[in-house]
Amino acid sequence: xxxxxxxxxxxxxxxxxxxxxxxxxxxxxxxxxxxxxxxxxxxxxxxxxxxxxxxxxxxxxxxxxxxxxxxxxxxxxxxxxxxxxxxxxxxxxxxxxxxxxxxxxxxxxxxxxxxxxxxxxxxxxxxxxxxxxxxxxxxxxxxxxxxxxxxxxxxxxxxxxxxxxxxxxxxxxxxxxxxxxxxxxxxxxxxxxxxxxxxxxxxxxxxxxxxxxxxxxxxxxxxxxxxxxxxxxxxxxxxxxxxxxxxxxxxxxxxxxxxxxxxxxxxx
Amino acid sequence: xxxxxxxxxxxxxxxxxxxxxxxxxxxxxxxxxxxxxxxxxxxxxxxxxxxxxxxxxxxxxxxxxxxxxxxxxxxxxxxxxxxxxxxxxxxxxxxxxxxxxxxxxxxxxxxxxxxxxxxxxxxxxxxxxxxxxxxxxxxxxxxxxxxxxxxxxxxxxxxxxxxxxxxxxxxxxxxxxxxxxxxxxxxxxxxxxxxxxxxxxxxxxxxxxxxxxxxxxxxxxxxxxxxxxxxxxxxxxxxxxxxxxxxxxxxxxxxxxxxxxxxx
Numbered sequence: 323x324x325x326x327x328x329x330x331x332x333x334x335x336x337x338x339x340x341x342x343x344x345x346x347x348x349x350x351x352x353x354x355x356x357x358x359x360x361x362x363x364x365x366x367x368x369x370x371x372x373x374x375x376x377x378x379x380x381x382x383x384x385x386x387x388x389x390x391x392x393x394x395x396x397x398x399x400x401x402x403x404x405x406x407x408x409x410x411x412x413x414x415x416x417x418x419x420x421x422x423x424x425x426x427x428x429x430x431x432x433x434x435x436x437x438x439x440x441x442x443x444x445x446x447x448x449x450x451x452x453x454x455x456x457x458x459x460x461x462x463x464x465x466x467x468x469x470x471x472x473x474x475x476x477x478x479x480x481x482x483x484x485x486x487x488x489x490x491x492x493x494x495x496x497x498x499x500x501x502x503x504x505x506x507x508x509x510x511x512x513x514x515x516x517x518x519x520x521x522x523x524x525x526x527x528x529x530x531x532x533x534x535x536x537x538x539x540x541x542x543x544x545x546x547x548x549x550x551x552x553x554x555x556x557x558x559x560x561x562x563x564x565x566x567x568x569x570x571x572x573x574x575x576x577x578x579x580x581x582x583x584x585x586x587x588x589x590x
Numbered sequence: 591x592x593x594x595x596x597x598x599x600x601x602x603x604x605x606x607x608x609x610x611x612x613x614x615x616x617x618x619x620x621x622x623x624x625x626x627x628x629x630x631x632x633x634x635x636x637x638x639x640x641x642x643x644x645x646x647x648x649x650x651x652x653x654x655x656x657x658x659x660x661x662x663x664x665x666x667x668x669x670x671x672x673x674x675x676x677x678x679x680x681x682x683x684x685x686x687x688x689x690x691x692x693x694x695x696x697x698x699x700x701x702x703x704x705x706x707x708x709x710x711x712x713x714x715x716x717x718x719x720x721x722x723x724x725x726x727x728x729x730x731x732x733x734x735x736x737x738x739x740x741x742x743x744x745x746x747x748x749x750x751x752x753x754x755x756x757x758x759x760x761x762x763x764x765x766x767x768x769x770x771x772x773x774x775x776x777x778x779x780x781x782x783x784x785x786x787x788x789x790x791x792x793x794x795x796x797x798x799x800x801x802x803x804x805x806x807x808x809x810x811x812x813x814x815x816x817x818x819x820x821x822x823x824x825x826x827x828x829x830x831x832x833x834x835x836x837x838x839x840x841x842x843x844x845x846x847x848x849x850x851x852x853x854x
Contacts, residue, residue: 385763387759387762387763408765408767409765410765411762411763411764411765412764412765414763414764414765415764416760416763416764418756418759418760420756421756421760422756422757422759422760422763423757423760424757424760424761424774424775424778424779425754425757425779426778426779426781427774427778431774435760435761435764435766435770435774436764438761438764438765438766438767438770438774439764439765439766442767446770446773447769447770447773448773449773449774488760491760491764492764495764495765
């Protein structure tokens with residue numbers, strides 16, 4: 323079996339391939355209707371959809387945090403499954419709306435957690451990392467401009483700074499793919515643009531494939547190479563951002579002044 | 591003015607008035623069982639004052655070196671019991687935490703074990719261990735460690751369970767192993783509670799150790815019981831005072847330690 327490490331950024335192998343992938347929760351709620359999709363390596367893919375449309379579910383299906391209930395997920399040519407999951411996660415960075423840092427640990431330790439999948443065994447459990455890892459983490463911090471905050475507790479930082487640490491943590495993984503689940507939804511507009519600029523620069527310079535879910539159509543138009551739109555778990559749009567016209571937005575978000583969403587949608 | 595609760599019906603939630611009502615009913619039912627007798631209670635202050643009067647005596651200063659010795663033994667016993675218990679409680683607590691346990695069956699089994707361990711008080715376990723190991727501090731230490739593991743294991747498990755799931759997801763998503771998630775996401779979050787519980791348990795064990803002497807399991811309790819039986823009030827005063835001072839100092843220490851850990 324091919325390991326994701328070998329997959330590399332070859333253009334022939336898509337970064338992500340979904341074949342009839344769906345997610346149905348035990349209570350019968352269909353979070354994601356079966357969909358097929360291929361994301362070429364190096365693409366910046368924007369994901370649009372109302373709250374509860376399945377954006378987060380799609381992200382979590384891609385690294386097995388919420389395993390798909392049907393279909394096949396391939397990341398870097400490797401089929402996602404219980405055995406390959408950890409190797410795929412090792413090369414897949416994830417950035418969260420709420421940053422998901424360990425607030426009580428310092429910034430450096432948070433970034434070093436990006437190396438955990440490459441370091442098994444006792445020293446890693448005791449928070450000991452080889453020099454190389456410290457160098458990688460330091461470089462990642464330099465990349466997001468937070469070297470001087472390295473020894474501060476993560477929860478002492480502002481939201482924008484915490485999201486930068488989240489990005490540095492993902493970079494420390496030396497990933498082929500970064501999943502960003504509404505990375506700017508809890509940030510102000512200026513900070514949001516800075517974060518997205520950073521993701522865009524990483525995408526362009528390092529060739530890391532980006533899947534970024536967003537609420538603002540403007541941001542998608544500005545940053546994404548390609549956009550997919552989800553409506554109630556179904557793929558309703560897949561094209562370049564230039565084709566996001568009023569009709570497309572209505573398909574994604576539903577007609578304006580529509581009836582309030584049903585409780586099931588609001589909860590999902 | 592018409593009062594209204596912020597509920598759909600406008601009345602307070604049922605639990606809020608049912609629980610106090612239930613407690614009142616339970617009190618009325620049980621009062622005769624425990625012989626709550628107003629006449630007896632009325633007579634109590636006089637006797638209490640009489641007993642306290644005995645304590646206004648010149649302390650037996652010659653007893654001080656002996657007291658110091660016994661107090662040290664008591665402290666050493668509780669310290670040792672706490673260290674042993676912490677070492678055992680950490681792995682058991684992890685296994686008994688819903689979000690860290692490898693399997694639901696393990697979780698239930700460990701929870702059960704912990705509740706058995708803390709079902710009986712130290713004094714009873716001390717009797718068990720004294721009959722198995724003979725007199726002295728060792729059975730006392732074992733009894734304390736035993737009960738403490740039952741309590742600490744559960745407290746540790748709960749400290750781990752209330753950890754914010756978001757950092758856990760963050761570390762899981764990047765491919766960390768179970769142990770790494772525990773070490774980097776769960777334990778750091780639980781740390782203030784772990785330390786708080788440990789210091790509280792040390793404080794509790796000092797008080798427990800002061801009692802264990804009753805059954806010959808070492809510590810200052812033995813002197814306390816003997817002094818009580820022989821009406822040596824000049825000793826009781828010193829012993830009580832010594833226990834008070836030690837427990838108070840420990841309390842201060844634990845507050846400082848906790849504050850430093852939470853904000854540090």
